[in-house]
Amino acid sequence: MPAFDIRAKVVSNVRVTDNVCVLTFAMIEPQELQFKAGQYLFVHASERVLRPFSISSSPDNITTFEFCIEVIPDGVASNYLWNLKEHDEVLLKGVFGSFVYHKDPDIEEIFMIATGTGIAPIKSMLLYELNHGEKRPTHLLFGESMAKDFYYLDIFAELIKKYPNLTCDLCASRDQKEGYINGRVQTALEKYFPIGKKSSFYICGGRQMIMDVSDLIIKNGGDAKHIYHEKFF
Ligand SMILES: Cc1cc2nc3c(=O)[nH]c(=O)nc-3n(C[C@H](O)[C@H](O)[C@H](O)COP(=O)(O)OP(=O)(O)OC[C@H]3O[C@@H](n4cnc5c(N)ncnc54)[C@H](O)[C@@H]3O)c2cc1C
Missing domain, CATH: 3.40.50.80 (Nucleotide-binding domain of ferredoxin-NADP reductase (FNR) module)
Incomplete structure (x- = not known):
């Protein structure tokens, strides 16, 4: 599938450790997100900074998705995400990645x-x-x-x-x-x-x-x- 623009808004941003937050987003445009488990999205942290983040939620949820983010000292994108508040809107690009599950029947x-x-x-x-x-x-x-x-x-x-x-x-x-x-x-x-x-x-x-x-x-x-x-x- 060709890459497409995504607009989403923050539902919650929970700081789960000293340096990791779990961010949940609701889809705005398009209204649904189809992806394979293991894939990632690019986040527009600023006009010039685009960084990949893996989706941590299940593809069974198509109207919301989740990231878990480690904040890196002086890191542009991770600090941007760490500081997001409920209702903030975010621009992303999706969907990317080939790190997906292989349904190989020979595997035990x-x-x-x-x-x-x-x-x-x-x-x-x-x-x-x-x-x-x-x-x-x-x-x-x-x-x-x-x-x-x-x-x-x-x-x-x-x-x-x-x-x-x-x-x-x-x-x-x-x-x-x-x-x-x-x-x-x-x-x-x-x-x-x-x-x-x-x-x-x-x-x-x-x-x-x-x-x-x-x-x-x-x-x-x-x-x-x-x-x-x-x-x-
Ligand atoms: C496919 C993919 C999926 C990813 N998914 C996630 C994810 O789910 N959650 C997540 O937190 N990150 C994820 N990352 C890492 C993420 O894309 C950024 O690289 C990371 O957040 C740092 O970006 P920044 O803009 O904050 O830091 P930058 O401004 O790019 O970097 C600041 C400094 O920190 C160093 N640095 C960069 N990343 C790290 C790191 N992880 N640990 C220590 N030092 C670092 C850089 O070398 C640089 O010197 C993923 C990366 C890839 C390639």
């Missing part, structure tokens, strides 16, 4: 691996795919620095209750707290070694994490052709 196990706001497209995929009949074992590995940095945990707890095929490992790399793995997402992945050739991997976050996790998967039996990723920075 699915790994969703995210650090930081890399959780955005992963959350969208989990919400949509589980709600649309995904029954294969699905493992979410979510990494942050500290236990206090996590958000969306109530949503993931609900999903785990509803879908017994979903597991979730929370990895706090610089923290020790009950219920959290003290380590990076790579540490959580180790318990699944050796990795079967029929496993697929969706990885989102920073470049270095994606490279390290991909290397680890391949060294421990995974198939490179089933690794899909989205690099945020």
Whole structure:
């Protein structure tokens, strides 16, 4: 589908940690947004600044959509979004991206691996795919620095209750707290070694994490052709 302009208004802007906000928008023009879980929109932060942000809500919602945004010190677009208020209007461009779910029937196990706001497209995929009949074992590995940095945990707890095929490992790399793995997402992945050739991997976050996790998967039996990723920075 060719790119198109979007006008949307802020429904809510909730600061969920010291540096992450969850923004919900209602569509104005067009009235509905069709997209695939995992895709992103460009935000016009100013006349000259256009930045991509992944949609964190499910494609089942077509009149509203959600972003989760980490505010970067002196970052133009992230500060613009962080400071938005209810009813503010935003201009965007959509819809982009090929980091989407592959409905490959040969796959037996699915790994969703995210650090930081890399959780955005992963959350969208989990919400949509589980709600649309995904029954294969699905493992979410979510990494942050500290236990206090996590958000969306109530949503993931609900999903785990509803879908017994979903597991979730929370990895706090610089923290020790009950219920959290003290380590990076790579540490959580180790318990699944050796990795079967029929496993697929969706990885989102920073470049270095994606490279390290991909290397680890391949060294421990995974198939490179089933690794899909989205690099945020
Ligand atoms: C496909 C795609 C989807 C994305 N989705 C999201 C999303 O859902 N949520 C989200 O928060 N971000 C997301 N990003 C990142 C986002 O597009 C911006 O790069 C980020 O918000 C910084 O933009 P800025 O204008 O605020 O900072 P800029 O003014 O561009 O940069 C300020 C400085 O911060 C550095 N910097 C840029 N990004 C980061 C970072 N993430 N961490 C540390 N330093 C950084 C830059 O190198 C620069 O030196 C996504 C990126 C891509 C490519």
